[in-house]
Amino acid sequence: MIVSFIKILLIGYLSFFQADQPTFKGGADALNNFITSKTIYPGFSKNNCIQGTIYVSFQVNKNGEVFGAKVNKGLGVDLDLEALRLIRLTNNKWEVPANHNENSRLIIPVNFSLKNYGCDSRSxxxxxxxxxxxxxxxxxxxxxxxxxxxxxxxxxxxxxxxxxxxxxxxxxxxxxxxxxxxxxxxxxxxxxxxxxxxxxxxxxxxxxxxxxxxxxxxxxx
Known part of the structure; x- marks a missing residue:
């Protein structure tokens, strides 16, 4: 059986856990596990061995609701849409400090990779x-x-x-x-x-x- 494994990297995410910033309930590991469990690797990218990191920025209001999500840096394929969908799924899963500025934007890099899927030979x-x-x-x-x-x-x-x-x-x-x-x-x-x-x-x-x-x-x- 061919299996695809999806690894979500949280490069730079630790900066989100500084004072006055919203934090994902349970911390970075919980966010990593959440995104990994919810990821549906898009068909076109999976079939064509497209992998990479998609940077999604978003805002969080005082109720922990995600809004204003957008792809800051993507690949121009269906991975962009999946990364955006995953961040929107974190809605209501954020702990927000009282003095948080809702105008500030957080950025999460979501890395998609395929292992044991015959992609190593693709140039x-x-x-x-x-x-x-x-x-x-x-x-x-x-x-x-x-x-x-x-x-x-x-x-x-x-x-x-x-x-x-x-x-x-x-x-x-x-x-x-x-x-x-x-x-x-x-x-x-x-x-x-x-x-x-x-x-x-x-x-x-x-x-x-x-x-x-x-x-x-x-x-x-």
Missing amino acids: GDEINKSIALYQARAALEKAVTNYYRNKEQGNASDKNEAEILQLKAELGFDDSFIANKLKDAKKMIKQGDKAGACESLYFIKYIGSDVANTLIAENCK
């Missing part, structure tokens, strides 16, 4: 090409999702559907892709991350599949 050039491919796919994916959004509203032309079906085939939006996307969405629901799950479920819907409709009705109101 830096191959990985960079994969990153460029991901970014090029974004516009094509948008063309597909826009078509099905318009179709739902009765504004899509049937004569264009053959082109969209060809585009879906080129993008690999097949039954296996949809099944994996649905599996990840179900994991997010179990984690209590309905926002992340609904994003994935609606993506499935708007690439022309109805397999997510029941979960959308149950979780995405």
Whole structure:
């Protein structure tokens, strides 16, 4: 069995535990364990051996709620979105000192790495090409999702559907892709991350599949 191991590095995180800064309940080890347990390694990056550190900055209010999260430095692939999702999941898990300035931003570097996954032979050039491919796919994916959004509203032309079906085939939006996307969405629901799950479920819907409709009705109101 091929297994992927995800290691979360908290480089520089110790500075967060100084006075007047919010601290994750249980400390740095608890944060590390939390992120590790919640990580769902994104499909494109896993399949293309893309690894690296994503720096996410965010703010914490007096109630320990996370807001204003954004990627400060990423790779421009789906790892960025997963790192951002993980930090948002820490909502309400922070202890906040009374004199904390809510305008200050914390930065957590989240490191994604794959072990025993056949990635050792991948060159830096191959990985960079994969990153460029991901970014090029974004516009094509948008063309597909826009078509099905318009179709739902009765504004899509049937004569264009053959082109969209060809585009879906080129993008690999097949039954296996949809099944994996649905599996990840179900994991997010179990984690209590309905926002992340609904994003994935609606993506499935708007690439022309109805397999997510029941979960959308149950979780995405």
